[in-house]
Amino acid sequence: xxxxxxxxRYAVLQEGQAxxxxxxxxxxxxxxxxxxxxxxxxxxLLVYFRDxxxxxxxxxxxxxxxxxxxxxxxxxxKIQSAKQGDTATYLCASSFDRxxxxxxxxxxxxxx
Amino acid sequence: GQxxxxxxxxxxxxxxxxxxxxxxxxxxxxxxxxxYQSPGGSLVSLLSNPSGTKHTGRLTSTTVxxxxxxxxxxxxxxxxxxxxxxxxxxxLDSNYxxxxxxxxxxxxxx
Numbered sequence: 001x002x003x004x005x006x007x008x009r010y011a012v013l014q015e016g017q018a019x020x021x022x023x024x025x026x027x028x029x030x031x032x033x034x035x036x037x038x039x040x041x042x043x044x045l046l047v048y049f050r051d052x053x054x055x056x057x058x059x060x061x062x063x064x065x066x067x068x069x070x071x072x073x074x075x076x077x078k079i080q081s082a083k084q085g086d087t088a089t090y091l092c093a094s095s096f097d098r099x100x101x102x103x104x105x106x107x108x109x110x111x112x
Numbered sequence: 113g114q115x116x117x118x119x120x121x122x123x124x125x126x127x128x129x130x131x132x133x134x135x136x137x138x139x140x141x142x143x144x145x146x147x148y149q150s151p152g153g154s155l156v157s158l159l160s161n162p163s164g165t166k167h168t169g170r171l172t173s174t175t176v177x178x179x180x181x182x183x184x185x186x187x188x189x190x191x192x193x194x195x196x197x198x199x200x201x202x203x204l205d206s207n208y209x210x211x212x213x214x215x216x217x218x219x220x221x222x
Contacts, residue, residue: 033210042198042212042213042214042215043155043198043212045209045210048209055209056209089154091154091155093155098142098143098202099143099160100143100145100157100160101145101157101200101210102157103147103154103155103156103157104154105153105154106154108152
């Protein structure tokens with residue numbers, strides 16, 4: 001069984017540029033999470049979905065960050081006008097019905 | 113206060129020694145997972161153990177639900193076990209959101 005797939009693995013941006021991250025969860029998993037993990041810190045939840053519905057996006061900096069999961073499968077996280085403070089690893093995870101959560105390898109973003 | 117507390121915050125052992133990591137949580141957990149993260153790496157699920165005892169390889173997790181604690185025992189540690197171990201719970205009222213501990217940084221010396 002394939003795990004959670006994320007792309008790209010790495011991204012380097014100038015401040016002000018936009019970037020999109022893509023996530024393909026484990027097949028059949030209804031819940032999808034996006035986390036931000038700055039270097040040497042724990043993961044911080046940005047947004048999560050159950051199927052196509054956003055359950056909680058209260059930690060998403062809504063003015064520059066957006067996330068969608070239109071068909072309840074793949075998801076895209078987008079950052080408009082990136083800032084140096086956005087430098088972090090962005091992790092996607094999925095689970096089925098409050099079961100075990102599995103993470104992808106992450107996208108390491110550097111904003112210079 | 114912090115809902116998930118892990119101890120110790122760091123642990124240094126010689127290769128071959130056993131490691132014991134603790135996770136205490138302040139509310140009933142419907143799900144509890146132990147994760148491993150190597151420096152610069154992603155999060156790898158080690159064990160899902162909301163109650164009882166589970167084994168996988170050299171890892172044993174024991175969760176005592178009514179005492180709101182879980183432990184992760186690593187036997188015969190290896191240098192490749194070095195990294196950060198994170199405990200996370202999913203509370204009944206947390207609406208699918210994992211609540212994370214701050215981790216135990218484990219260093220295994222050769």
